[in-house]
Amino acid sequence: MxxxxxxxxxxxxxxxxxxxxxxxxxxxxxxxxxxxxxxxxxxxxxxxxxxxxxxxxxxxxxxxxxxxxxxxxxxxxxxxxxxxxxxxxxxxxxxxxxxxxxxxxxxxxxxxxxxxxxQLPDRTLPLLMPMSEVAGRMAAQVGARYLERSQGGRGILLGGVPGVSPGAVVILGAGIVGTNAAKIALGLGAQVTMIDINHHRLVYMDDVFGGRLITMTSTEHNIRQAVQYADLLIGAVLIPGAKAPKLVTANMVKTMKPGSVIVDVAIDQGGCIETIKPTTHADPIYEIDGVVHYGVTNMPGAxxxxxxxxxxxxxxxxxxxxxxxxxxxxxxxxxxxxxxxxxxxxxxxxxxxxxxxxxxxxxxxxx
The missing domain is CATH 3.40.50.720 (NAD(P)-binding Rossmann-like Domain)
Structure with missing residues (x-):
């Protein structure tokens, strides 16, 4: 051929x-x-x-x-x-x-x-996995950069320093993207909260990370509460082949702290944040209600x-x-x-x- x-x-x-x-x-x-x-x-x-x-x-x-x-x-x-x-x-x-x-x-x-x-019989996605791993790890890295004041963020160091609290990272989704985002965010010393609809997956995440992250069941109430305290919100939701559900509404975004950052890795499937739109590496961010939005559709291309x-x-x-x-x-x-x-x-x-x-x-x- x-x-x-x-x-x-x-x-x-x-x-x-x-x-x-x-x-x-x-x-x-x-x-x-x-x-x-x-x-x-x-x-x-x-x-x-x-x-x-x-x-x-x-x-x-x-x-x-x-x-x-x-x-x-x-x-x-x-x-x-x-x-x-x-x-x-x-x-x-x-x-x-x-x-x-x-x-x-x-x-x-x-x-x-x-x-x-x-998709394999065990429902894993072998060809999406490598780029999900890259994008997940990049999400925490990118978020940390845009939290810098010079980039429009709150001026937060994700890991904090002795005597000063670390930044709060909230991850929507406990799949491949979310898991890899958590690895990097925890490695930086951030306080990490992971939200997912699958209880068994949350149990697994708690075990894998030795209780170092906070796990929450995905409900509108829990998402609303978590979004309010997030310095960095990472969208990591995936329904194979389908458009991503909008888990975070525009009204929820309005409750976020000025200078906080959203990195929506689900943007390839439409995004799970209502206020997100596709961006490029040449022009990666924009601001809505004082919140920095990053919606690059080909993150691993960096x-x-x-x-x-x-x-x-x-x-x-x-x-x-x-x-x-x-x-x-x-x-x-x-x-x-x-x-x-x-x-x-x-x-x-x-x-x-x-x-x-x-x-x-x-x-x-x-x-």
Whole structure:
């Protein structure tokens, strides 16, 4: 099969979908890999490194003309023209928060497989996990920076110092993002409160962190109370493939302390804070009611080398299956089949259908 790796074009997105090691795995099996010129430079990978393992360095159009295109981020409007019926697209899509892209994929007839909805029998999301780990760890790091007075924050040092209380971090969600955010926030010395709807997960978190964080059941009352005392509020809610629920209302945000910070990692799925909106690395923050909001939709793009290698470590297994078997790989692998979002003009992700009032068919039915 011919596999294309285009250069990412989202603002300051420096990740690339394939490392030289991943390319070598494909070329060793007889597949042809087309890497767009300069695609890896943002991650510190040169064209020569790709050429050395058998890739062919090509133009944008040539990379997109491949049978299977592997990306990091969802196509933006300038890339819609490359979508076509005989294309298999494998990337993060987050369609429940992007109606224009959903319609573009359906209109093109493209077979679109989303990393974030590939799901194993134990309900883990293997291709979302590495970037969730990165984004979670970054959330505490980014929040700490924007709490600095020079960045518009309250002037809080998250870890405090002897004789002065540490900053208060509230994390909504105890999944991969929330767990990794807690690791870093606790490591900085912050007071951390984690809120989740799953009691068993909270018990696990309490055990893992040795009682060093406060756990609370997710209710409107508890969220309202926690938001009021948060110096840093981290949104880490995920419903696979679906739009994130708005757990924090605009009225709740008004009760937050002036100069406090919101980092909503759920922004890719629409965000779990009512006042959040997508931002970019070039213009990452804005202020509402005196609260600093950070809504960058591709947070791991700020640490592209780490992110690129972490992502390829997980995606290469599935890329090899698609390259070897084409669409038959979807029929043979239930986890990969769960990643199918659109197929020949039909929506195959019910959660996206619910978000936009569109009909959807199960992948098992349509393939």
């Amino acid at each position: 011919i596999i294309g790796v285009p250069k990412e074009v989202k603002t300051l997105e420096n990740r690339v979908a394939m490392t030289p090691g991943g390319v070598k795995s494909l070329t060793k099996r007889g597949h042809e890999v087309l890497v767009e010129r300069g695609a890896g430079l943002g991650s510190g990978i040169t064209d020569e490194e790709y050429s050395a393992v058998g890739a062919r360095i090509v133009s944008t159009a040539e990379a997109w003309a491949a049978e299977l295109v592997v990306k990091v981020k969802e196509p933006i409007a300038s890339e819609y023209g490359y979508l076509r019926e005989d294309l298999i697209l494998f990337t993060y899509l987050h369609l429940a928060a992007d109606e224009p892209l959903t319609k573009a994929l359906l209109d093109s007839g493209c077979t679109a497989i989303a990393y974030e909805t590939v 640490v592209p080398r780490t992110s690129t290698f972490a992502l390829t470590n997980q995606t290469i297994t599935y890329v090899l299956k698609l390259a070897d078997a084409g669409l038959d790989a979807l029929r043979a692998d239930a986890a990969l089949r769960g990643g199918l979002n659109t197929y020949k003009g039909t929506l195959t992700c019910p959660a996206v259908g619910e978000a936009f009032g569109l009909p959807a068919s199960a992948p098992e039915v349509i393939l």
